[in-house]
Amino acid sequence: MTYEPSEAKIISVKKYAEDVKLFKVKTKINPLPGQFFQLSILGIGECPLASCSYNKKYADVLVKNSGSVTNTLFNLKKGDGVFIRGPYGRGYNFKEIEGKNLVLAAGGTGIAPVASLIDYIEQNRKNFGEIKILFGFKDESFILLGDRIERWKKKFDFTLCLDKYAGKLKYEVGLLPDILKKKKINSENTCGVLCGPEIMMKSATAKLNSVGIKNDKIYWNMERRMECAAGSCGRCLIQDLYTCKDGPVFRYDIIKEKLENESAK
Ligand SMILES: Cc1cc2nc3c(=O)[nH]c(=O)nc-3n(C[C@H](O)[C@H](O)[C@H](O)COP(=O)(O)OP(=O)(O)OC[C@H]3O[C@@H](n4cnc5c(N)ncnc54)[C@H](O)[C@@H]3O)c2cc1C
Numbered sequence: 001m002t003y004e005p006s007e008a009k010i011i012s013v014k015k016y017a018e019d020v021k022l023f024k025v026k027t028k029i030n031p032l033p034g035q036f037f038q039l040s041i042l043g044i045g046e047c048p049l050a051s052c053s054y055n056k057k058y059a060d061v062l063v064k065n066s067g068s069v070t071n072t073l074f075n076l077k078k079g080d081g082v083f084i085r086g087p088y089g090r091g092y093n094f095k096e097i098e099g100k101n102l103v104l105a106a107g108g109t110g111i112a113p114v115a116s117l118i119d120y121i122e123q124n125r126k127n128f129g130e131i132k133i134l135f136g137f138k139d140e141s142f143i144l145l146g147d148r149i150e151r152w153k154k155k156f157d158f159t160l161c162l163d164k165y166a167g168k169l170k171y172e173v174g175l176l177p178d179i180l181k182k183k184k185i186n187s188e189n190t191c192g193v194l195c196g197p198e199i200m201m202k203s204a205t206a207k208l209n210s211v212g213i214k215n216d217k218i219y220w221n222m223e224r225r226m227e228c229a230a231g232s233c234g235r236c237l238i239q240d241l242y243t244c245k246d247g248p249v250f251r252y253d254i255i256k257e258k259l260e261n262e263s264a265k
């Protein structure tokens with residue numbers, strides 16, 4: 001693990017929504033699915049980001065313009081440089097999820113680590129069983145990675161859920177957990193992989209529990225504010241667990257009580 005940032009050039013920028021862009025960045029620091037790196041911009045600061053691709057040549061960073069670093073990044077273009085350190089954290093535990101059927105449910109920019117996992121699954125398809133994917137967005141103008149979604153629809157059981165939609169195209173309309181509730185899910189040898197707002201992951205977990213998928217087969221991807229990203233500063237603690245070091249991917253049976261204690265404070 002390194003704290004030393006290295007410079008990485010932006011290879012391309014693609015706008016997906018008013019406040020979300022995809023930056024392809026040339027770097028050898030490419031996290032495993034579910035891990036993250038710290039991206040910094042000189043004079044501004046740094047923040048944790050996931051890559052939504054799995055490969056060793058570049059990182060694809062799907063960025064929501066939400067504050068100081070991401071706002072500055074938003075104004076950068078092809079050829080500009082950023083700094084990256086990492087990768088950090090524990091991603092998806094392949095020993096636990098390979099050989100299983102997976103239900104992947106993610107919303108908004110929360111699709112980033114899950115997209116990296118899907119990349120991994122595409123490259124190692126024989127290691128996994130049935131793959132059911134649900135991605136949720138506010139409305140049509142917020143659909144992210146639409147080009148990849150078209151590809152995934154041909155390969156997997158893929159559902160695109162929009163909170164609101166009044167047009168003619170075929171989307172499922174409603175909140176992602178409500179759409180998940182209507183899906184037929186085979187619980188045998190199946191794991192759930194969830195990423196997005198905690199309230200969404202909680203409702204989706206309830207649905208997975210109701211069909212017999214237990215908490216030790218469900219993975220939550222957590223976000224907390226970070227500084228060191230390496231288990232030293234304590235900024236990212238969820239009770240006694242470090243989001244940066246023990247997570248950001250946690251098995252739900254391990255994190256459930258800690259989150260409940262945290263919100264009871
Ligand atoms: C493991 C991990 C992976 C992530 N991956 C992605 C990703 O792939 N794409 C993505 O877009 N985002 C991702 N995020 C979220 C991203 O890191 C945050 O949104 C980050 O805060 C953006 O940094 P910033 O400097 O642009 O914004 P900030 O300046 O940090 O502001 C972000 C928001 O936090 C608020 N805020 C500022 N300071 C504080 C404070 N002290 N306490 C509470 N709130 C505060 C601001 O008002 C604003 O609403 C990830 C986070 C984690 C932990």
Ligand code: FES
Nearest residue numbers: 227229233234244
């Ligand atoms: S960010 Fe410092 S301990 Fe996790």
